[in-house]
Amino acid sequence: MPKRNILFISQVYVPDPTSVGQHMADAAEELAARGYRVRVITSGRGYDDPTQRYPARETLGGVDVVRLPFSSLGKKSILHRVAGQLMFLVQAILRGWFGPRPDKIVVSTSPPMAAIAALAVRLVRRSKIVFWAMDLNPDQVIATGVMKPTALPVKMLNWLNRWLLGAVDHVVALDPFMAERLNAKRDVSDKTTVFPPWPHNEPEDDIPKSENPFVAEHGLADKFVVMYSGNHGLTTPLDSLVDAALTLQDDPRLRFMFIGGGPGKAPVTRAIEEHQPENIVSLPYQPLDAIRYSLSSADIHVVLMNEALVGIVHPCKVYGAMTVGRPVLYFGPRPSHVTELLDAAQAIPPEEGGGPIGWEARPGDVEQTAAVLREIAATPPEEIAERGRRAKQLIAGRYSKKELCGRFADIVVEGLDTPE
Incomplete structure (x- = not known):
C-alpha cells in the first residue's frame, strides 16, 4: 500500500x-x-x-x-x-x-x-x-x-x-x-x-549553573535570575514586572532577563533607555540549540496571563520553565491553565512529591510584585530547588x-x- x-x-x-x-x-x-x-x-x-x-x-x-x-x-x-x-x-x-x-x-x-x-x-x-x-x-x-x-x-x-x-x-x-x-x-x-x-525542551536540558556557558557569558553565576523568555506580545503585559525591577535596583544580587521579541517588549526597552538599570538585561530570541542553556540559567521563570485573554491565548512558556526544573512566578487571574498546573501540583500528596511549584503575584501591583520578588530571593536555595523539582516531576508525569x-x-x- x-x-x-x-x-x-x-x-x-x-x-x-x-x-x-x-x-x-x-x-x-x-x-x-x-x-x-x-x-x-x-x-x-x-x-x-x-x-x-x-x-x-x-x-x-x-x-x-x-x-x-x-x-x-x-x-x-x-x-x-x-x-x-x-x-x-x-x-x-x-x-x-x-x-x-x-x-x-x-x-x-x-x-x-x-x-x-x-x-x-x-x-x-x-x-x-x-x-x-x-x-x-x-x-x-x-x-x-x-x-x-x-x-x-x-x-x-x-x-x-x-x-x-x-x-x-x-x-x-x-x-x-x-x-x-x-x-x-x-x-x-x-x-x-x-x-x-x-514543552519544546527535554528534562535532560536542565543544566547546572556551574556548567552553563550562558551563565558564564552573561555573568550570572552569583545572581538570582528572574527570567521572562519567549514572545513579548500585547497579551503579556510586562509593565508591573519592569517597574518592580526598577524599584529593586538596590539589591545587587537580582538580575531580570527578558529574552525574545515582540511589541510587548516596549516597557523593557523604555526602562533601559530611560534608566540604564544594571539589573535589567534584554536579549533577542536565542537560537534553538541554545535555548536549553538560557532557560536553565534562570532561578525562576515569569509567566503572565491577561485576564481578558484566558482561553484566547495559551501560556506555553510555563512548560519550558517546568521542564528544566525551575519554579514559576505567575501574574494572572484565577482560574486559568497556569493555576490548573499550580493546583495540580499542590493536590499531589506530599509523600508522593506534591507541593507548591511557584508563586503568584497580582498583575499591575508594583509594590506587591516587588515584595513577592524579595520573598522569593530570600527563600532558601533548597526550597527553590524543591519547587523546581516538583514542577519537573509534574511535566514528566503528565505533560511530557x-x-x-x-x-x-x-x-x-x-x-x-x-x-x-
Whole structure:
C-alpha cells in the first residue's frame, strides 16, 4: 500500500524560533518517523525578523519543507502582517492544489486564517483537515483593544470562524477555556479534543549553573535570575514586572532577563533607555540549540496571563520553565491553565512529591510584585530547588513531549491506513 500523505500549512516553521513553528515541526517529524510522507508549506523568511531567509526547500527530520517567497513582511505594522499573511495564503493554496494529494491537512492559527488555505486545498484535493487552535482571533484583537466587537472586520471574522469550525474534520484546543470559547462560536464539542501543547525542551536540558556557558557569558553565576523568555506580545503585559525591577535596583544580587521579541517588549526597552538599570538585561530570541542553556540559567521563570485573554491565548512558556526544573512566578487571574498546573501540583500528596511549584503575584501591583520578588530571593536555595523539582516531576508525569506529541499524531492519522 502506498504511503499516506500529510500536509502541514503554517507560516512559521523551524528553524524560526516561534513556538507554533516548533510545535508544528515536532508533530510533523513524529508523523514522518511513523512512516507517513509529510510535507510542510511555510514561509521562506523569519516571522519576527523578515530579513532572515531560509532555504526554499530542504528535508528536516524526514519532513519535506517547502518555503514560499514574499510570505512574511514582519511585524512592523498590522498592514505588514496582513499583507504577508495574504501572500502566504494564496501561495499555499496553489502549492496545495498542484503538489502530491494530501490525505490529511494539519493547520493551525499562523496565520490566523490559515484554515482558509486548508479548505481551499480540500475543495480540489478532497482531504480531511485537523485544525489545531493555538490562539483565537478576532477575540485577541478585541481583548487587547485593537478593535471593537462591533467593527465590521470583527463581525466578518467571527462569521468566517463559525464557518471554518463547522467545515474542518477535527479540532484540537489547548485548554478547557479555549474549548469553551470555540464552542461559544459554534458547537464543535463532538469533534474537539482538549490537551495542552508539549514543552519544546527535554528534562535532560536542565543544566547546572556551574556548567552553563550562558551563565558564564552573561555573568550570572552569583545572581538570582528572574527570567521572562519567549514572545513579548500585547497579551503579556510586562509593565508591573519592569517597574518592580526598577524599584529593586538596590539589591545587587537580582538580575531580570527578558529574552525574545515582540511589541510587548516596549516597557523593557523604555526602562533601559530611560534608566540604564544594571539589573535589567534584554536579549533577542536565542537560537534553538541554545535555548536549553538560557532557560536553565534562570532561578525562576515569569509567566503572565491577561485576564481578558484566558482561553484566547495559551501560556506555553510555563512548560519550558517546568521542564528544566525551575519554579514559576505567575501574574494572572484565577482560574486559568497556569493555576490548573499550580493546583495540580499542590493536590499531589506530599509523600508522593506534591507541593507548591511557584508563586503568584497580582498583575499591575508594583509594590506587591516587588515584595513577592524579595520573598522569593530570600527563600532558601533548597526550597527553590524543591519547587523546581516538583514542577519537573509534574511535566514528566503528565505533560511530557513524548506523551502529548504522540497523542496529537494519533489524532492526525485517525482513519488512515497504517503506512508500510
